[in-house]
Every structure is written in C-alpha cells, then in structure tokens.
C-alpha cells in the first residue's frame with residue numbers, strides 16, 4: 001500500500017482545513033502557506049506519486065484538478081484578480097509529498113519566478 005501524509009488527510013486520520021471536495025478530489029489549506037490563499041488539490045483515489053508517474057488514462061483526472069482549482073477560485077471570488085496553479089515534480093521541482101497534488105496560490109500579486 002502506498003500510504004502518504006495526504007492519504008491520511010483524505011481518510012480523515014489527521015486533521016486538515018478542508019475547503020473543497022467532490023467525488024474525485026479533496027482540497028485543503030497548505031499548512032505552510034506561500035501566499036494569502038494556498039490550497040492543495042489532491043486526487044482521492046489510487047496514489048499517484050508524481051506527475052512523471054501519470055499515464056494518458058489519467059488525463060481526465062489531471063484536468064479535473066485544474067478545474068477544481070478554477071471552480072474554487074470563482075466560488076471564493078478571486079478568479080478575476082487571478083491566481084497561480086503549480087505542480088512540483090520530484091527533487092528539482094521541490095516536491096516533498098509524493099502524492100500528486102496541485103497548488104493553488106492567490107490573494108496577492110505573486111510576481112514572476114525562476115530558479116530562486
């Protein structure tokens with residue numbers, strides 16, 4: 001079994017500030033926010049460790065992560081101001097939890113980013 005921290009949050013074994021849920025995806029606030037709004041969107045089904053482990057069959061699920069973030073942004077009223085979605089992959093991407101997830105960052109101008 002491929003257990004992860006986010007699997008434990010999905011199963012409600014450890015607490016999280018859950019702000020979004022549908023049949024396939026859970027959204028909860030990042031414990032160390034990098035912006036005024038920082039929400040993680042995670043597939044609730046079988047654990048996919050990284051974006052590099054995905055297959056064409058999972059294209060719809062990956063798209064649904066994006067749509068969940070966009071839906072949340074509209075619902076919370078910051079879609080017009082804008083936001084950023086990010087998926088980190090492995091070491092050079094800065095990934096620390098190996099359970100694929102999409103970051104939603106918003107609530108202030110975020111500026112551009114590079115290697116820093």
Ligand code: AMP
Pocket residue numbers: 005016028029030031032033040087088094095096097098
């Ligand atoms: P990544 O570095 O892309 O793998 O993102 C993992 C994110 O999970 C980081 O931004 C962490 O701050 C966040 N995180 C770690 N533990 C928790 C937790 N218990 N609840 C919510 N977010 C967490």
